[in-house]
Amino acid sequence: xxxxxxxxxxxxxxxxxxxxxxxxxxxxxxxxxxxxxxxxxxxxxxxxxxxxxxxxxxxxxxxxxxxxxxxxxxxxxxxxxxxxxxxxxxxxxxxxxxxxxxxxxxxxxxxxxxxxxxxxxxxxxxxxxxxxxxxxxxxxxxxxxxxxxxxxxxxxxxxxxxxxxxxxxxxxxxxxxxxxxxxxxxxxxxxxxxxxxxxxxxxxxxxxxxxxxxxxxxxxxxxxxxxxxxxxxxxxxxxxxxxxxxxxxxxxxxxxxxxxxxxxxxxxxxxxxxxxxxxxxxxxxxxxxxxxxxxxxxxxxxxxxxxxxxxxxxxxxxxxxxxxxxxxxxxxxxxxxxxxxxxxxxxxxxxxxxxxxxxxxxxxxxxxxxxxxxxxxxxxxxxxxxxxxxxxxxxxxxxxxxxxxxxxxxxxxxxxxxxxxxxxxxxxxxxxxxxxxxxxxxxxxx
Numbered sequence: 001x002x003x004x005x006x007x008x009x010x011x012x013x014x015x016x017x018x019x020x021x022x023x024x025x026x027x028x029x030x031x032x033x034x035x036x037x038x039x040x041x042x043x044x045x046x047x048x049x050x051x052x053x054x055x056x057x058x059x060x061x062x063x064x065x066x067x068x069x070x071x072x073x074x075x076x077x078x079x080x081x082x083x084x085x086x087x088x089x090x091x092x093x094x095x096x097x098x099x100x101x102x103x104x105x106x107x108x109x110x111x112x113x114x115x116x117x118x119x120x121x122x123x124x125x126x127x128x129x130x131x132x133x134x135x136x137x138x139x140x141x142x143x144x145x146x147x148x149x150x151x152x153x154x155x156x157x158x159x160x161x162x163x164x165x166x167x168x169x170x171x172x173x174x175x176x177x178x179x180x181x182x183x184x185x186x187x188x189x190x191x192x193x194x195x196x197x198x199x200x201x202x203x204x205x206x207x208x209x210x211x212x213x214x215x216x217x218x219x220x221x222x223x224x225x226x227x228x229x230x231x232x233x234x235x236x237x238x239x240x241x242x243x244x245x246x247x248x249x250x251x252x253x254x255x256x257x258x259x260x261x262x263x264x265x266x267x268x269x270x271x272x273x274x275x276x277x278x279x280x281x282x283x284x285x286x287x288x289x290x291x292x293x294x295x296x297x298x299x300x301x302x303x304x305x306x307x308x309x310x311x312x313x314x315x316x317x318x319x320x321x322x323x324x325x326x327x328x329x330x331x332x333x334x335x336x337x338x339x340x341x342x343x344x345x346x347x348x349x350x351x352x353x354x355x356x357x358x359x360x361x362x363x364x365x366x367x368x369x370x371x372x373x374x375x376x377x378x379x380x381x382x383x384x385x386x387x388x389x390x391x392x393x394x395x396x397x398x399x400x401x402x403x404x405x406x407x408x409x410x411x412x413x414x415x416x417x418x419x420x421x422x423x424x425x426x427x428x429x430x431x432x433x434x435x436x437x438x439x440x441x442x443x444x445x446x
Contacts, residue, residue, distance in 0.1 A: 087397020
């Protein structure tokens with residue numbers, strides 16, 4: 001019987017060496033999970049009537065080869081679509097035949113068809129965005145193949161604009177200066193406004209429905225008491241777009257600026273902040289018909305919020321950066337992934353919008369997954385059904401962009417195990433040799 005025991009030991013050690021060699025061969029494979037051999041002893045139940053005190057083992061067997069799903073170390077890459085999962089979960093992939101597979105290998109790229117794929121052609125799945133123009137983004141409830149639309153985004157006309165400025169409280173109306181300045185209302189048709197006709201000017205960009213940009217120029221003039229000439233805490237606000245021009249009737253080759261538009265007034269308190277008792281103080285509106293724009297775009301209408309402005313003893317200047325919700329068309333320039341798995345596209349017009357959100361899957365018994373090769377696994381009865389969701393929800397881990405998860409193979413441990421199994425193999429071979437010698441002794445008896 002020692003022959004069978006020795007042979008079973010040789011087979012078990014050989015299978016263990018196969019597993020170790022497989023681990024060593026994949027020490028640099030991204031997302032690889034090391035396997036380990038589970039041994040079991042063998043007993044013949046019918047021997048000696050099954051008396052436990054007289055049973056002799058019948059050798060060893062390999063009960064299972066399990067995989068170690070512990071976390072591998074992250075490595076930084078230069079590809080923003082490379083992703084590493086920190087914690088539990090697998091990337092959910094779809095094959096060309098519709099089959100679903102799972103992987104920890106986060107090396108991805110965009111195919112010529114706009115799908116995010118791995119090296120074997122499987123497509124990454126997630127939740128598509130319902131409307132990319134809605135913030136915060138809303139995603140569909142069922143996972144599907146993620147698609148990156150590389151077409152240009154449509155332009156958006158300005159609907160709301162805002163800027164905050166500080167208007168120097170020591171200034172007076174230009175007409176009350178010494179020497180007197182120019183009256184801004186006397187230059188409504190000038191192509192440029194004389195600098196001595198206003199106290200401060202600033203500008204910002206707005207867009208029409210075709211994405212054409214136009215500079216909105218704002219002019220501020222402090223009012224004065226008509227009797228005493230003392231400065232008041234009220235400022236006139238004038239505006240003009242840089243394409244507000246018409247041909248000069250006397251010379252059609254020369255363009256003249258259209259009249260400045262008096263938007264209204266902004267009143268401040270004695271503390272230099274907008275007077276809250278004045279309705280819609282600092283809130284203005286502007287509009288241009290399609291004919292006035294002359295760009296082929298639709299009519300433009302937007303609100304202008306100057307309510308963050310102040311009147312303090314400080315230099316004129318912008319205190320709250322200009323903001324407006326319009327933009328020109330733009331093409332996709334780069335992709336990135338947030339820690340919550342949101343796939344974002346950055347466009348040449350400065351816009352960033354959500355394209356989709358990754359779907360991760362976790363199993364109650366990952367040891368039951370079926371290895372497909374190519375660093376992928378398939379669901380089985382033993383693994384249970386996957387729990388699918390967004391990164392960072394439930395038991396699912398987070399995702400880091402620009403990194404990949406290294407193999408969790410410990411080469412030092414594997415080399416030591418290799419020595420151990422080599423010794424085990426030699427020892428089992430020695431037991432067979434010893435049994436052979438015993439049989440030879442028995443044969444030689446005369």
